[in-house]
Amino acid sequence: MQPLGTFKIGQTQKMNLFQSITSALDNSLAKDPTAVIFGEDVAFGGVFRCTVGLRDKYGKDRVFNTPLCEQGIVGFGIGIAVTGATAIAEIQFADYIFPAFDQIVNEAAKYRYRSGDLFNCGSLTIRAPWGCVGHGALYHSQCPEAFFAHCPGIKVVIPRSPFQAKGLLLSCIEDKDPCIFFEPKILYRAAVEQVPVEPYKIPLSQAEVIQEGSDVTLVAWGTQVHVIREVASMAREKLGVSCEIIDLRTITPWDMDTVCKSVIKTGRLLISHEAPLTGGFASEISSTVQEECFLNLEAPISRVCGYDTPFPHIFEPFYIPDKWKCYDALRKMINY
């Protein structure tokens, strides 16, 4: 599989996000005879259609439903991975990952370390739909990456687009450590682009500077990258401000060098995520950047995040860190 640097595009196809996921899974099962996909409702194609066609193509022993039990799904996946086979587990919504928290944090993350590298479950990947969707409320909108960022031993990856998703998911599946791959559900149908049909990998723990700029660094991941992209346009138009935009991509282990290098250049940092403010991953980024880049900062680091409430239903438009809130925070930072 080609790493992205030496990538020759080859044949591409118009795919939305869920189709790019299907494509990645298809490539994986074709290439790796040990790979299996399992979880609730994956057999008929999945509630978001990410696994459509795979059971017919690869067989019912490779793409199958499990009983409704997240702790079982993840525990089962760990066991498959311990034997060296590739386990791709689906949790139906990131909001339901919590019953599996013990298996992820106490078991998967610690398997290699506690056994002195005699055993590991590196060939486990857990996928889950993630983030706000307009009407999801408390239990169909959550972004739980911060809970897992605090856990050494696992990797947490969040793509912003179909092209990114396929390359990052394939990297997760082949990575030698257990990975959690969160898929922004609001983009499943809405995000469409040309995606290579053949497999390719995008490296983990590498943030991407998707737009260079000189005055402010904007950091986000998943859906929010598109929000800050718009904010950058607004800033250029209304304020004549040049923004550098970074998609973090891997939450843990995260690429602090790319972020710090950018802040050293711009002197200002704004981080934005849907997840609640307190203890959200922006806190980790903010804390690290002020340690490493203190003398370069022209203004306090700004975090524009969800409020410290459960994710509301009817109040979603007020809850989310939209472009107006981000723009306002950016304006205040520029005028500091």
Added chain:
Amino acid sequence: MAVAMCMAKIWRPSGGLGQAALLLLRRPGARGLARFHPSRQQQQFPSLDDKPQFPGASAEFVDKLEFIQPNVISGIPIYRVMDRQGQIINPSEDPHLPQEEVLKLYRSMTLLNTMDRILYESQRQGRISFYMTNYGEEGTHVGSAAALDHTDLVFGQYREAGVLMYRDYPLELFMAQCYGNVSDPGKGRQMPVHYGCKERHFVTISSPLATQIPQAVGAAYAAKRANANRIVICYFGEGAASEGDAHAGFNFAATLECPIIFFCRNNGYAISTPTSEQYRGDGIAARGPGYGILSIRVDGNDVFAVYNATREARRRAVAENQPFLIEAMTYRIGHHSTSDDSSAYRSVDEVNYWDKQDHPISRLRQYLLNQGWWDEEQEKTWRKQSRKKVMEAFEQAERKLKPNPNLLFSDVYQEMPTQLRRQQESLARHLQTYGEHYPLDHFDK
């Protein structure tokens, strides 16, 4: 006719599933009708018979209101081969293991017992931080281990050291893990008794209870796919069986048709909690049928009963790709661990009964004596020999250094991430200045 046609349009099984369903029903198999799946029953839907059509259960109607009474007064019977004096009860159940094998069982149990005594004592003396003994449960370990293939994967809880002992794990490595010394394959990362061995197919123990149960099921599924002729055995106590992970594991094993043996050591206590406070049903064996799992209860202090049940379960698990549940009744003679004093919650008389009247080691010794395969002289020699072996390993383990502190940082990921490397460098710098306040002399350079 018109009605049937109309209703057929509303609900049609998808083509693929429908075909598969019919094929499955017609296939005569090892499982035949015993593993009947309700949703595969319906070839014609809807039937106009007055029979239940529910996808969720295969049963007849009844017009008498009656609750099923759980049977806990006269529960699932306990299979045994030997009586408490080591006499075979029913000769046709005697596995007729060769002398060498029975001696291996006996030596494994007694060597484990000797090692337990010495390491428990070493904790009392402050030489190791913690220990858990296996007193009274040695029979469950070796009886089951002897019935497995060497490559069968073992997922344990923490009181199964006899399985490793049976698989010839060296005393040096048991001790190395307990001391966390430089020879520990686990690199000193875990508390004592958290053994693991790749060559002997014994997955490293972890402290959280029952987490190994769904993992064992996944491993069994992978073994089935690999056509490896391998099963997985998963040990746990009756306390751990209360965890959600146990329920998850049983259900997955049954629905996904995994070649796994669930081996429950029901030893009467989960630390201080007696079984009367752990469950209200007929133990763990009675739960198996609820999941569609073939289940048996055995006398865990009868090595041959444990052996026979495990052997047959293994044979069928491989042949039929289905799980088996063995509940081995036994008794935890020792304290839960070195952090426990069980006199706080049970009588010395109770413990003594099991130690003196129903112990797996005594019962097997009596069998050996009856066969003329062992005598007092050999017993004395073996006791001296095993104690000497354990003491030698123990003294060596004591003298060794602990691993290099750099091993604090490795194996978190396969490749050490940048952040962690920086933290490792930060500790190295810190030790350069403040090293005198750290026990560096005991650690490998």
